[in-house]
Amino acid sequence: xxxxxxxxxxxxxxxxxxxxxxxxxxxxxxxxxxxxxxxxxxxxxxxxxxxxxxxxxxxxxxxxxxxxxxxxxxxxxxxxxxxxxxxxxxxxxxxxxxxxxxxxxxxxxxxxxxxxxxxxxxxxxxxxxxxxxxxxxxxxxxxxxxxxxxxxxxxxxxxxxxxxxxxxxxxxxxxxxxxxxxxxxxxxxxxxxxxxxxxxxxxxxxxxxxxxxxxxxxxxxxxxxxxxxxxxxxxxxxxxxxxxxxxxxxxxxxxxxxxxxxxxxxxxxxxxxxxxxxxxxxxxxxxxxxxxxxxxxxxxxxxxxxxxxxxxxxxx
Numbered sequence: 001x002x003x004x005x006x007x008x009x010x011x012x013x014x015x016x017x018x019x020x021x022x023x024x025x026x027x028x029x030x031x032x033x034x035x036x037x038x039x040x041x042x043x044x045x046x047x048x049x050x051x052x053x054x055x056x057x058x059x060x061x062x063x064x065x066x067x068x069x070x071x072x073x074x075x076x077x078x079x080x081x082x083x084x085x086x087x088x089x090x091x092x093x094x095x096x097x098x099x100x101x102x103x104x105x106x107x108x109x110x111x112x113x114x115x116x117x118x119x120x121x122x123x124x125x126x127x128x129x130x131x132x133x134x135x136x137x138x139x140x141x142x143x144x145x146x147x148x149x150x151x152x153x154x155x156x157x158x159x160x161x162x163x164x165x166x167x168x169x170x171x172x173x174x175x176x177x178x179x180x181x182x183x184x185x186x187x188x189x190x191x192x193x194x195x196x197x198x199x200x201x202x203x204x205x206x207x208x209x210x211x212x213x214x215x216x217x218x219x220x221x222x223x224x225x226x227x228x229x230x231x232x233x234x235x236x237x238x239x240x241x242x243x244x245x246x247x248x249x250x251x252x253x254x255x256x257x258x259x260x261x262x263x264x265x266x267x268x269x270x271x272x273x274x275x276x277x278x279x280x281x282x283x284x285x286x287x288x289x290x291x292x293x294x295x296x297x298x299x300x301x302x303x304x305x306x307x308x309x310x311x312x313x314x315x316x
Contacts, residue, residue: 003029004054005037005094012041012050015091015100019082021045035213037096040103047103049079049210052096056213063138064212065089065099067131067189074130076123077208079104104208106200114247117231119206120199121251124191124227127209128220129256131189140192140216144177147279154282162303169275169306176268182219184261190223191215195230221262224252225269229277229305238304240312258316267313274309278302 013024022044030038030049037052053061065081069089072080079101081089091098109116139145151170155163176182191198193214200208232245258266281299 003031003037003039005052005096007037007039007050007052007094011093012039015050015093015098016041016043018084018091019100020085021048021082021100041100048082048100049103050093050098050100051213052093052098053213054096056097058090058097060138060141061090061097061099063136064215066136067134067215068101068212070134071127071130076127076130077104077206078127078212079208079210104200104210106202106207108197108199109201110196112196112231112244113204114243115204116201116206117244117248118251119201119204120194120227120231121248122255123206123209124194124224125252125255127191128188128223134189136189138216140190140214140218140222142192142214142276142280143216143218144173147173147276150279150283154279154286157282157286165303165306166275166279169271169310173268173272173275176265176272181261181265185219185221185265186259186262187217187219189215190218190220192218192223192226194223194227219269220256221258221265221269222272224249225266225273226276229270229273229309233305233308235301238301238308240308240314245314263316266316267309270309270314271306274302274306278306 007027009024009027012027016022016024024041024043026040026042028040030040036054039050041048041050056064066089068078069081071078081099081101083089089099112120147170151166155166158166191209191212191214193211194209198209198211199206200210228245228248232241232248233239234241278299281297281302284297285299
């Protein structure tokens, strides 16, 4: 989350009036994240998050917003986009596509324990199964095709050893994606960005998952790998944390056991996830956009994770 576009109080009040959600009490920009403009919006009727979409188009956005509504109605703890009297959930604010969704309770657990990982794993599996009946289709826009397009833009900014790693791993992932084993992986709508700061807890209870704006149809195993690569590693070193890994994966499999095709592919998907976020962080770091509030993530973190996942593959 970040602030690229300024929203005035009259603009926010106009949206609340259209949605019959009371009067504006507070509008506050959210610092953090790198994609969209976000505000905490409080009205006389409740607490919400106002999002203005800086890169996604009005044609792409219904997939994300209706996916959130689908999951919310299935009992998954996610933000619920608010609709006007005509059922519309996508609006225009300050010239940008925008949505207003319910604000979840709780706080992100940035130092998760195995207990937090248990809750996250079970909820992620429930989310995959609930999304299986979602009818809209849109590819993961930050998938392999985007990696292949973006890598040449960031390579000039890398040291020779880094460039060699990126190119070799990208070649490996293209090889994996062309294999029969990859084609057999179950897939559906996935979150694709389920990091520690995109989930909320009260004590040890998971109260919500948010920020679905990297979602798309991809393999469930890749989505699981994204979570494992953030929740179950030591952040300073990128090293595997077996206790948290076993907790998250075990809780996930108690709801949805991995298939015979998925189990041997997990190591490759852990590497794929690390590569995806290394490329995107390199892109954001070396080719940044102007923003009123923005902190780019350190790209070297996922370089370390990728090296660790390559040197020490997880075997199930």
